Amino acid sequence: MPPRVRPSYPGDTLNDGGDLIMRAMCDVFEAIETRRAVRAFRPDPVPRETVEAILDLAARAPSGSNIQPWKVWVVTGAAKERLSQRILAAHEADDPEQQEEYPYYPDRWEEPYLARRRQLGLALYGLLGIAKGDNAAMKRQFGRNYSFFGAPVGLILTIDRSLNQGSWFDLGTFLQSILLAARGFGLDTCPQQAFAKFNRLIRAELAIPESQVVACGIALGHADPQAPENQLHTPREPRAAFATFVES
Template sequence: MNDQPGTAQVSTVVQDMASVDAAIESRFSCRAFLPTPVARDTIADILRVASRAPSGTNCQPWKVYVLQGASRDALVGKVCAAHDAIYADPSLAASYKEEYDYYPEKWVSPYIDRRRENGWGLYGLLGIAKGEKDKMHAQHHRNFRFFDAPVGLMFTLDRVMGRGSLVDYGMFMENIMVAARARGLHTCPQAAWNGFGRIILPHIGAGEDEMLVCGMALGHADESHKVNAFHTPRVPVEAFTHWLD
């Protein structure tokens, strides 16, 4: 481990480009994990590497809560119960609001098209047809079990921080996911938890000045589960890039 990263960052040569690319390109939202434990030292090392993410004026706004064992299981029980209660009585949803808009209020093309492709591609693979609400609820419910991953991460941000800190957070979380791949692990970033902050924040011991950014599942992928055969497409570079000469 380099204790003085500033002395080597400029001169470091990345010898194995293929491995760096493979860590990025093999990252996907894993939706089925094995119960195999992940060592605390491994998690800490992933977070150490991820903390090299850039942030505005180096404010490093991230706060991470790692849930394993009994703390993880207790949170799963609480949020699963709330999720089931909302399904039984949709009026309860008004009591569970996320603190920032992750998705737009109004969907427009091409984003709504990609969202639908993603949703129906996943449900189609799992044999869930349009209108099968019970099956959809059951699949969505798996979010709140961290897809059986033994490690759950909750990310919070001090409410005093600006919207730019969410940009910083995205880079930090991407580093976590790539560093996890380098160690043979997989992840699933999860905005599904965001509406349950009123349950999650007290459970993890977050301060009153913190808001929930999102959660993440971390562990060993269940390679035999068909859901992990689902990989989302990406539009070509030409579709989102404007070259200005």
């Protein structure tokens, strides 16, 4: 088998020996710092080669015993629009056939998680001018998930139903790797668990086997800097609130 040739990436240059050197648009520290959930994208296309390069990089994510439990379904163009329209119709109709196939949020919210969730909701809806209790406007805004917030590329991540919780940790490392690799190309993302509710519809539309759990979606593209919702910057707890150092 011939050696695998890495595709050229934006910013690549040649060194004195003629070898291709990858130049990311930001380093790993900047990628972590600037990664955020973008909820409005420009329609500018993302080349397939760039999406492939992001997935190639993300595939280096760690997994227990190197089982690599993830699969990705990439939707663009007419296929993405068709999927979005079908999900939006089901969302607007409150289709009872569409049910979550795994629990994501707790059955009962407790502190400090409830306060953090409320803080995010108030901040986001405040930027959008949606008043507390305006359920119709909230539902419309939530429905924008299913158009991938206008991004030109949508990803659906799945995991084999036979696997246990440990493999879901692995899926999380793969998900984060996609988000950070996208920043290296100057792109933005939004991880979207909202798609899991419509797993039956998505599985049928994309011919995903029943053996695969629809875990989440990811919107991928260029952020719209003028969109008010993209002015949201979520706070993080200080290190002292979550880290314990045991030294003796």
